[in-house]
Amino acid sequence: MTANKIELRSVNVTRYITPLREGGSLPALAEADDDFKYVLKFKGAGHGVKALIAELLGGEIARTLGLKVPELVFARLDEAFGRSEGDEEIQDLLKGSQGLNLALHFLSGALTFDPVVTQVDPTLASKIVWLDAYTTNIDRTVKNTNMLIWHKELWLIDHGATFYFHHAWDNWEKAAMSPFPYVKDHVLLPQAALVEEINDEMIALLPDEKLREITNLIPAEWLSWEGTNTNADAIREVYFQFLVQRRNNANNFVKQIQHARETLV
Incomplete structure (x- = not known):
C-alpha cells in the first residue's frame, strides 16, 4: 500500500503576535494569510536553517510513523515584515529571517x-x-x-535538536x-x-x-x-x-x- 504523498502548504506571515521565549531560538506566535496562527521558527535564529531542516525532517518522520505532530508549513517573511517592531533583538531576528521559514500550527489551549x-x-x-x-x-x-x-x-513538538x-x-x-x-x-x-x-x-x-x-x-x-x-x-x-x-x-x-x-x- 502506498502512503499519501507528503505535501507542505506555504503561507505568508502577516502578523507577528508575540515572542515565545523558550530556549535560544526565540520562536514566535504569528498569524498568516490563511487566518491561522502558527508557532514560527526563524532561519535567522541561533542554529539557522539546520534547526529548520531538523524540525522539518523530525516532524514529518514522526507523522509518517503515525504519531501526532502539528501541521508543518513553509512560512515566508516579506522584507518589510517587522519594521515596526520595537525590540531590537526581535527586529534583527526578523531581518535575518526574510524569505522561507518553517511554522507549526498553533494548538490553542494545549x-x-x-x-x-x-x-x-x-x-x-x-x-x-x-x-x-x-x-x-x-x-x-x-x-x-x-x-x-x-x-x-x-502531540509532539520541537524537533529542532534532532540530527x-x-x-x-x-x-x-x-x-x-x-x-x-x-x-x-x-x-x-x-x-x-x-x-x-x-x-x-x-x-x-x-x-x-x-x-x-x-x-x-x-x-x-x-x-x-x-x-x-x-x-x-x-x-x-x-x-x-x-x-x-x-x-x-x-x-x-x-x-x-x-x-x-x-x-x-
Whole structure:
C-alpha cells in the first residue's frame, strides 16, 4: 500500500503576535494569510536553517510513523515584515529571517505534557522513544518534554535538536551507526517497554521511497551553506543516506534503549 504523498502548504506571515521565549531560538506566535496562527521558527535564529531542516525532517518522520505532530508549513517573511517592531533583538531576528521559514500550527489551549500527571501507554511511549533514538533527538527530557496534551491526546513538538550530526557534518556515517546513548535521559524511557516488539513495524513504515520523499522536502533555499561548496542535491543525499543507514541498523539503538531501561532503578 502506498502512503499519501507528503505535501507542505506555504503561507505568508502577516502578523507577528508575540515572542515565545523558550530556549535560544526565540520562536514566535504569528498569524498568516490563511487566518491561522502558527508557532514560527526563524532561519535567522541561533542554529539557522539546520534547526529548520531538523524540525522539518523530525516532524514529518514522526507523522509518517503515525504519531501526532502539528501541521508543518513553509512560512515566508516579506522584507518589510517587522519594521515596526520595537525590540531590537526581535527586529534583527526578523531581518535575518526574510524569505522561507518553517511554522507549526498553533494548538490553542494545549497543555505542556507533565510525566507526573499523565501516564503514556507502553506502545505509544515505545514508538516515541524509538523515533527519538532514530532521529537522534537529544531534547525530549524531563526538563523539556517537547510534548503537549491537546484534546486529550499526546502531540509532539520541537524537533529542532534532532540530527545534531549536521552541526559538524563530517563523519556522518559514524553518527548514523551511533547507538544514541542520550536516550538514557528520555522522559518516556520508563514506559517504553515494547521497543523491540514495535521495531519491525517502525522500520516497515520508512521504506527508501518514503525517506527520499521526506528529504526532498528540504528547500534549496536552506541548503546554501556558508563554508561549503556542496550543492543542495548532495546535502539532501547525505540526509537520505543517514536515515537509510540508521533504519538498517536500528538494532544498534534498540539495544541501547533496552540497556538504558535495565539501568533504571
